[in-house]
Amino acid sequence: MTESAPRTRRSRTASLLPAPEDTGLTGKATINDIARLTGVSKKTVSRVINNSPLVHPETREKVLALMKQLGYTPDPQARGLAFRRSFLIGLVYDNPTAQYIVNMQYGALDALRDSGYELVVHPCDSSKEDYIDGVRRFVQQQKLHGVILIPRVSEDEQLAAALREIGVRYVRIASVPMDAAAHMLVTQDRQASTEAANYIESLGHRTIGLITGPRRYRSTIERGGGFLGGLDARGIKLPPDYIFEGGYTFDSGVAGAEYLLAKSPRPTAIFACNDEMAAGVYKAAMRRGLSIPGDLSVVGFDDSPLAAQLWPALTTIHSPTRDVGRQAAQMLLGEEPSSEAAAVAPRAVNPQLVVRDSTQRPKG
Missing domain, CATH: 3.40.50.2300 (Response regulator)
Structure with a gap:
């Protein structure tokens, strides 16, 4: 049983191929000949040549069998012929x-x-x-x-x-x-930042700072907007002068924290719209002799490896x-998208808050 199955499969494939005298070939076979005789496109033959995963196994077997039967050797330039x-x-x-x-x-x-x-x-x-x-x-x-x-x-x-x-x-x-x-x-950055706002407010923080990314980034609008909207829904309206436009870099996080921590009253919590800027907040807090989270709670966004390496470990939004x-x-x-794909909802991922050691209730 185990030995006869392969012979049956080969004979079935062979039976679907034209006999050598029926190919109509007078010279060396080309990729166009292989496509014509197997009834597939030149693009598919090229994919078989390049061992692409985007070919049905039966089609692959049929094309390879004919190539062997006709002694076809792919030209080096055949690689990538599909749609050039x-x-x-x-x-x-x-x-x-x-x-x-x-x-x-x-x-x-x-x-x-x-x-x-x-x-x-x-x-x-x-x-x-x-x-x-x-x-x-x-x-x-x-x-x-x-x-x-x-x-x-x-x-x-x-x-x-x-x-x-x-x-x-x-x-x-x-x-x-x-x-x-x-x-x-x-x-879905807005949804995640709203979760960060809900968490910070639930700890009891009322004086809060926000360090955003560059305003030309859509993520800045979504992350900053989600955070402000979340606070607003819980009765906290963040004053414009407690918002600093950063650049998604460590140095801009330091600058933003220096600006916010000089405010009176001083924020008891800062949300930075990525982890690198949150790390910059750590440096600014250290310069001022402030402890995290005793004097200042910090929340980031992305959950990069840096978040777990900071001390104390950073509470952040895990973006996969x-x-x-x-x-x-x-x-x-995958397959080329069909015209009907436009009506389908786009794929989405769901960022989630990861609570670590950089946040706690404010003093008093």
């Missing part, structure tokens, strides 16, 4: 937070492992007028199969339009839906960045 794309996924970013980028790459690599695809990265400066042209050249020169866009470039509609124009697949990671569901992965990268890459490896 290579087996490369691009990650395009303009983000000052190194750990966020690293976690996103790890997630994408998790999805691409054993798939035949590789990851290539393209850092850019979205403040420059020609950066979209640079991304376009990167995509076309590498002949990318698809592109992952992370904040802040994911929030640029002109960039998304440029990618649609050249016909490359893409996924945008953003805090709110900004495109058709097939192109979106939503991180690695999982987001993995899901985005999986979306690009």
Whole structure:
């Protein structure tokens, strides 16, 4: 039984192939001949040649059997013939937070492992007028199969339009839906920041400081807006002078905390819109001889490795960045999105508050 099954499978495949005298070939077989004789597209044959996972096993077996029967040897340039794309996924970013980028790459690599695809990265400066042209050249020169866009470039509609124009697949990671569901992965930052506000207020804090990211980032609007809205719903209206615009960097966190801690009355809690800025708050508090959490409670956002390494360990919003990268890459490896996909709700992840040692009730 165990020995006869493979023979049956081979004979079934062989029976579906044309006899050598029926192929109509007068010379060496080409990739077009393989596609014609197996009844599949040239794109599919190219994927079989490149061992792509996006081919049905029976189709793969049929194509390989005919290639063997005809003695077909792929031309080296056959790699990536499908839509003139290579087996490369691009990650395009303009983000000052190194750990966020690293976690996103790890997630994408998790999805691409054993798939035949590789990851290539393209850092850019979205403040420059020609950066979209640079991304376009990167995509076309590498002949990318698809592109992952992370904040802040994911929030640029002109960039998304440029990618649609050249016909490359893409996924945008953003805090709110900004495109058709097939192109979106939503991180729901506003909901998470509201949870942080609820928690800080529930501890009894009433004088609170907020350090946001750059205002040109959509995540700044969502994280800051969610926090302010959460406090407002619980009867606390944060004065504008207790809000500092940071840059998602450690140094801007130090500057923001120095500004807020000089206020009178001094905040008993500070919410920083990412962990690097929260770490900067630690440094400013230490300079002033303030203890965390005895004199000042601190909450961050992202739950980067830094959060658990700080002393005391940082209470923060866990944003599953690695999982987001993995899901985005999986979306690009899947089937081409259909027209009906636009009506489906986009994928979303659910950040959650992680309570550690940097928060407690205020003194008195």
